[in-house]
Amino acid sequence: MNAFADTILRWYAVNGRDLPWRRTRDPYAVWLSEIILQQTRVVQGRAYWERFLQQFPTVEALAAASEDQVLRLWEGLGYYSRARNLHAAAKQIVAMGAFPDTLDGIRSLKGVGDYTAAAIGSICFGLPAAVVDGNVYRVLARHFGIDAPVGTTAAKKEFTALAQKLLPADEPAAFNQGMMDFGAIQCTPQNPGCLTCPLQASCNAFRTGRVELLPVKKPAAKPVERHLSYVYVRFQGQTAIRRRGPGDIWAGLYEPLVLPSAEAHGIGKIIFPDGAGKTNFPEALANLTLADGLLLQLRTQVRHQLTHRTLVVDFYLWEPSARPKLPEGYFWVKEAELDRYAKPRLFELLLEAL
Secondary structure, three states: OOHHHHHHHHHHHHHOOOOHHHHOOOHHHHHHHHHHOOOOOHHHHHHHHHHHHHHOOOHHHHHHOOHHHHHHHHOOOOOOHHHHHHHHHHHHHHHHOOOOOOHHHHHOOOOOOHHHHHHHHHHHHOOOOOOOOHHHHHHHHHHHOOOOOEOOHHHHHHHHHHHHHHOOOOOHHHHHHHHHHHHHHHOOOOOOOHHHOOOHHHOHHHHHOOOOOOOOEOOOOOOEEEEEEEEEEOEOOEEEEEEOOOOOOOOOOEEOEEEOOOHHHOOOOEEOEOOOOOEOOOHHHHHHOOOOEEEEEEEEEEEEEOOOEEEEEEEEEEEEOOOOOOOOOEEEEEHHHHHHOOOOHHHHHHHHHO
16 A cells, blocks of 8 residues: 555544444445535535435435425535435436446436535445545645646546546555545645644645745636625515526525615615605516505625625515506415525525514
């Protein structure tokens, strides 16, 4: 065994994290953990993993669930395409008759890429496939002095080949999990434990004083700002919502009345009925067959960060005096039953503002 892999395995045997999905080789449970943890910290993801297994103890139960049920349980994790892919993949697995046990078979599942396939394959089936994620990039870049910018095709090819070369074929699961934990605990992004690192003597970055410079990151694109306004309609204990369609953020989730930016439609900070009993509503609301009422701004310029864009949002409360006709796609629900609908975090913030 190469000295690098031997050191990682010995370190992992002593310092590896005790995580519930590591106490099983059930591919369903392991796959579920990998999908949840793709964009989620372990401390948060663990509770979701436990709730999913409690509600859907088998892949058949998950496949038989409705998309609304899956999205509702996923609420709060973000990146909702993961939940939709999870549901679709569960149906694939059921159609296959069993969880696939080859890399190509695992990779054919919706939402599963090279990293996830290698993790499931090595942990559950002993397949000699190396994982390469952010932690692995960092450990390899520092130890071997690799300055290829992470995020590029060339870097992925180089790091994957190196990780595969280092992987001990007889212990792929322990090595892969050891690399992930080593990057998460020892070789951290900031303030790594270099003074106690068992790889210190052979670490290129430590020897050359480049620990804080590696790995080299590809310059991130500047997030694009997107402005919108949410209007919470309240009438006789009911409110209006719609389900977002495909092709945009939060597909399949429910949201209140949406307008383009408030500024573009002349909405002031507070809009009251005028003396004649008519309401000064913005032109964008004209198709709602408005009755007298009050449109009140609750919050303005709320900033909500997504991966590739920043949302700047205004929140409004509208309490019409007569039931308005809603735009196409919207429907009435009881306010007390809103918890039944999977909602983006911004909708939750609006509810808090109320």
